[in-house]
Amino acid sequence: xxxxxxxxxxTKRAGTYALRQxxxxxxxxxxxxxxxxxxxxxxxLSEQNRDGSWxxxxxxxxxxxxxxxxxxxxxxxxxxxxxxxxxxxxxSSSRKVA
Numbered sequence: 022x023x024x025x026x027x028x029x030x031x032t033k034r035a036g037t038y039a040l041r042q043x044x045x046x047x048x049x050x051x052x053x054x055x056x057x058x059x060x061x062x063x064x065x066l067s068e069q070n071r072d073g074s075w076x077x078x079x080x081x082x083x084x085x086x087x088x089x090x091x092x093x094x095x096x097x098x099x100x101x102x103x104x105x106x107x108x109x110x111x112x113s114s115s116r117k118v119a
Contacts, residue, residue: 065095
């Protein structure tokens with residue numbers, strides 16, 4: 022079977038699978054922002070780079086878009102730049118640039 026046909030079939034299967042994962046209340050994943058807030062915050066902060074940025078993938082340099090998205094997610098979870106936990110994490114792991 023040609024590769025482009027295999028790719029189309031895989032895409033259709035993935036779409037079908039994804040649609041089956043939608044829950045009755047419309048969400049896609051098995052976590053709740055209310056009950057899993059602390060774990061989600063820990064995850065986002067654990068993925069933060071030493072310079073305070075976030076990367077698109079492991080071992081990549083930070084980029085503005087991913088950092089903005091991670092920061093927005095933390096804001097949705099109740100943190101912001103003045104939140105002590107966020108500020109402490111960034112200051113304890115950041116390096117000074119001369």
